[in-house]
Amino acid sequence: MLSSAQLxxxxxxxxxxxxxxxxxxxxxxxxxxxxxxxxxxIVFVYMERKVSADFQLRWGPMHVGWHGTLQLIAxxxxxxxxxxxxxxxxxxxxxxxxPIFMFLPAFISLMVMPIGPGIVIQDxxxxxxxxxxxxxxxxxxxxxxxxxxxxxxxVIGSLxxxxxxxxxxxxxxxxxxxxxxxxxSGKLSSIVGAQHIWYAILQPIGFVVFFVSSLAExxxxxxDLPETEAELVNGYYNEYSGMRFMFFLFAEYIALMxxxxxxxxxxxxxxxxxxxxxxxxxxxxxxxxxxxYVIMWIRWTLPRFRIDQVMDLGWKVLLPLALLNIFIxxxxxxxx
Amino acid sequence: MDLIKMSRVKEQRVxxxxxxxxxxxxxxxxxxxELPETxxxxxxxxxxxxxxxxxxxxxxxxxxxxxxxxxxxxxVRKIEPHIGYLHRCFEKIAEKRxxxxxxxxxxxxxxxSAVLNNWAYSLTVEKLAGIKVPERAEYIRVIIGxxxxxAAHLFSLGTMGxxxxxxxxxxxxxxxxxxxxxxFERVCGARLTYNYINIGGVRxxxxxxxxxxxxxxxxxxxKSIIDYDKLLIGNYIFKKRMVDTGKFSAVExxxxxxxxxxxxxxxxxxxxxxxxxxxxYPRMDFDVVVRYNGDNYDRVIIRSEEIKQSIxxxxxxxxxxxxxxxMAEGVSRELVPPIGDAYGHVESARGDxxxxxxxxxxxxxxxxxxxxxxxGNLQALPAMAKDxxxxxxxxxxxxxxxxxxxxxx
Numbered sequence: 001m002l003s004s005a006q007l008x009x010x011x012x013x014x015x016x017x018x019x020x021x022x023x024x025x026x027x028x029x030x031x032x033x034x035x036x037x038x039x040x041x042i043v044f045v046y047m048e049r050k051v052s053a054d055f056q057l058r059w060g061p062m063h064v065g066w067h068g069t070l071q072l073i074a075x076x077x078x079x080x081x082x083x084x085x086x087x088x089x090x091x092x093x094x095x096x097x098x099p100i101f102m103f104l105p106a107f108i109s110l111m112v113m114p115i116g117p118g119i120v121i122q123d124x125x126x127x128x129x130x131x132x133x134x135x136x137x138x139x140x141x142x143x144x145x146x147x148x149x150x151x152x153x154x155v156i157g158s159l160x161x162x163x164x165x166x167x168x169x170x171x172x173x174x175x176x177x178x179x180x181x182x183x184x185s186g187k188l189s190s191i192v193g194a195q196h197i198w199y200a201i202l203q204p205i206g207f208v209v210f211f212v213s214s215l216a217e218x219x220x221x222x223x224d225l226p227e228t229e230a231e232l233v234n235g236y237y238n239e240y241s242g243m244r245f246m247f248f249l250f251a252e253y254i255a256l257m258x259x260x261x262x263x264x265x266x267x268x269x270x271x272x273x274x275x276x277x278x279x280x281x282x283x284x285x286x287x288x289x290x291x292x293y294v295i296m297w298i299r300w301t302l303p304r305f306r307i308d309q310v311m312d313l314g315w316k317v318l319l320p321l322a323l324l325n326i327f328i329x330x331x332x333x334x335x336x
Numbered sequence: 337m338d339l340i341k342m343s344r345v346k347e348q349r350v351x352x353x354x355x356x357x358x359x360x361x362x363x364x365x366x367x368x369x370e371l372p373e374t375x376x377x378x379x380x381x382x383x384x385x386x387x388x389x390x391x392x393x394x395x396x397x398x399x400x401x402x403x404x405x406x407x408x409x410x411x412v413r414k415i416e417p418h419i420g421y422l423h424r425c426f427e428k429i430a431e432k433r434x435x436x437x438x439x440x441x442x443x444x445x446x447x448x449s450a451v452l453n454n455w456a457y458s459l460t461v462e463k464l465a466g467i468k469v470p471e472r473a474e475y476i477r478v479i480i481g482x483x484x485x486x487a488a489h490l491f492s493l494g495t496m497g498x499x500x501x502x503x504x505x506x507x508x509x510x511x512x513x514x515x516x517x518x519x520f521e522r523v524c525g526a527r528l529t530y531n532y533i534n535i536g537g538v539r540x541x542x543x544x545x546x547x548x549x550x551x552x553x554x555x556x557x558x559k560s561i562i563d564y565d566k567l568l569i570g571n572y573i574f575k576k577r578m579v580d581t582g583k584f585s586a587v588e589x590x591x592x593x594x595x596x597x598x599x600x601x602x603x604x605x606x607x608x609x610x611x612x613x614x615x616x617y618p619r620m621d622f623d624v625v626v627r628y629n630g631d632n633y634d635r636v637i638i639r640s641e642e643i644k645q646s647i648x649x650x651x652x653x654x655x656x657x658x659x660x661x662x663m664a665e666g667v668s669r670e671l672v673p674p675i676g677d678a679y680g681h682v683e684s685a686r687g688d689x690x691x692x693x694x695x696x697x698x699x700x701x702x703x704x705x706x707x708x709x710x711x712g713n714l715q716a717l718p719a720m721a722k723d724x725x726x727x728x729x730x731x732x733x734x735x736x737x738x739x740x741x742x743x744x745x
Contacts, residue, residue, distance in 0.1 A: 052503075052504075055504050056503070056504050056507035056508075057507055057508065057511055058507065152386060152388045153388070155386075156386075156388075156407075156410075156726070160410075221501060222501065222573055224501065228501065228727070232726075233394065300503065300504050301502070301504060301567075302501075302502060302571065302573055303497065303500035303501040303502040303568075303571060303573045303574045303577060304500065304501030304502075304573070305573060305576075305577070306576075306577055306725055306727045306728065307410050307725065307727065308410075308725065309576060309577075
């Protein structure tokens with residue numbers, strides 16, 4: 001929680017105004033979450049490279065550090081030190097702001113994730129709504145990147161992603177309603193608290209719809225149409241290089257982390273697990289990595305859909321399934 | 337496009353030849369006046385066709401194809417392939433080299449299946465000079481040629497997966513191809529451009545134990561190709577992407593001059609190994625794989641099935657191979673064929689690969705004309721991929737499996 005009684009008392013005794021206390025706590029928290037994000041991204045990219053290597057009869061990074069563990073730090077340093085290439089006809093502001101617009105939503109959606117019992121930065125009453133609202137902003141970042149960089153491939157990629165994300169927003173939101181109906185709350189910590197049986201078991205349809213649309217939301221395979229390297233040469237971030245490119249990569253993996261964390265919180269029992277309560281965060285992490293592994297497994301196995309097939313799947317399959325899920329949940333709750 | 341149309345409409349309005357036309361114009365003008373503001377705004381919004389340059393440096397153009405796509409949203413209205421970025425004047429160079437000197441140049445044409453190019457050229461020169469190739473050399477040519485076909489088809493299947501977004505199968509296919517390249521390396525020391533099949537036979541006999549290793553490799557591939565089929569070709573998404581896209585009928589395919597897998601996918605059983613047999617293929621028992629739908633999926637499946645047929649041929653050839661010389665007697669490096677011309681063709685991994693050579697009785701050919709199957713297959717692309725999605729057009733380029741060393745020569 002942001003302001004506990006002791007802290008307020010401490011502030012009063014030392015003459016620190018309340019707004020300064022709140023601001024400093026928010027700043028500290030933001031830095032902590034940013035550090036966690038940075039670490040998480042390094043771990044996930046390393047994991048992705050190792051998992052993909054394992055799938056593809058390769059070793060992956062092996063030379064920098066033990067089993068290539070320092071490879072990503074070297075890569076990050078390289079990207080930092082690269083020249084900032086700015087396309088001649090690009091829109092200066094839109095082009096520069098796009099990576100931030102991509103990065104921020106995924107980043108601040110982590111603020112409401114309950115990692116363990118009581119371990120959460122800001123436990124909002126409308127946490128679920130907040131996440132749904134925030135994560136849909138990132139599409140603005142993609143569209144900005146596409147239009148700002150004055151590149152035809154980027155425009156096509158960003159249009160694709162706009163269509164895709166708007167379509168999958170709907171089934172994703174609807175698939176959560178079943179969970180909210182059972183838990184009786186939109187607060188993420190109380191959803192986990194009420195989850196003695198995993199909602200993936202109670203809500204199998206909702207879980208599948210949510211998982212598939214999360215893949216589409218985060219532009220992961222088989223829905224990575226906006227960045228298809230075979231057709232659009234990396235789509236919307238075609239013109240980005242160096243640090244800005246790294247920001248896109250950063251944003252992508254944080255979005256992956258946030259979507260997986262939300263899956264764990266809503267459907268896989270959050271911090272619940274055998275053993276004493278203080279093991280909660282560890283169980284959360286184990287589940288998080290399991291979900292991310294499955295997502296990577298899917299990415300490195302399946303081909304990708306075509307744009308019209310993606311739309312068909314979203315509107316004609318997932319949306320009716322999500323509605324059916326709400327209907328069934330409602331009837332069962334009436335009966336019981 | 338739209339601008340041109342609009343200007344034409346304007347011209348018609350100015351001419352005003354018939355009274356009906358005048359009335360219509362008046363009616364239109366009056367209607368335009370009555371339009372509310374918002375509708376006018378919508379009318380003034382232009383939809384424009386986007387012209388995008390795919391290539392020559394594009395990850396999925398298999399080399400240096402520059403294709404100009406005219407896009408209407410996600411749909412490709414028109415494709416113009418531009419070729420010539422890899423042109424190296426091989427046909428002209430051939431006129432300045434002796435017959436034996438030109439063999440290494442043929443490697444650089446279809447560099448994914450180089451040995452088959454060696455073979456087609458050597459076959460034609462042998463026809464021209466009336467050289468009889470020893471039996472053992474013919475069998476080695478068949479074994480090497482079929483292994484090369486397997487390697488080329490594996491590569492093609494792998495890149496197809498990459499174009500459809502599946503990156504992992506590519507590595508599996510490349511791994512198997514690598515084993516074939518090792519086998520080739522042991523035979524001739526090279527991995528990509530072999531210069532192995534020469535006029536009159538092959539350059540060197542296979543090393544000891546090589547035939548057994550080749551046999552054990554094809555046995556291994558026979559088992560693993562079933563898994564790969566399940567992984568890539570049997571995949572639901574892959575099927576959904578491929579079936580009924582880039583469709584071509586048999587008549588169209590023959591009109592456009594397609595050969596190889598793209599032709600056989602439309603139901604025409606044309607395979608040079610059967611239609612105009614050469615070497616020891618008449619003694620081999622294998623099927624010409626034919627599919628009837630003519631879409632991208634059939635073109636992919638044919639390649640996978642042909643790998644299985646090639647495995648059968650390699651097995652039989654290794655069983656039947658006799659001992660003996662590997663080079664025809666009396667073939668010198670200063671080969672002077674009699675005056676005349678000859679056409680020889682083989683079934684390469686892409687299709688019907690032909691060489692037409694005219695000799696004027698000197699050590700150098702008067703003219704060498706090469707018919708590359710990729711060139712014929714590529715020219716059907718605009719017709720095949722018209723009005724399809726961008727993603728499908730890219731897949732169609734992939735399933736035609738053109739190699740640009742051969743298109744441009």
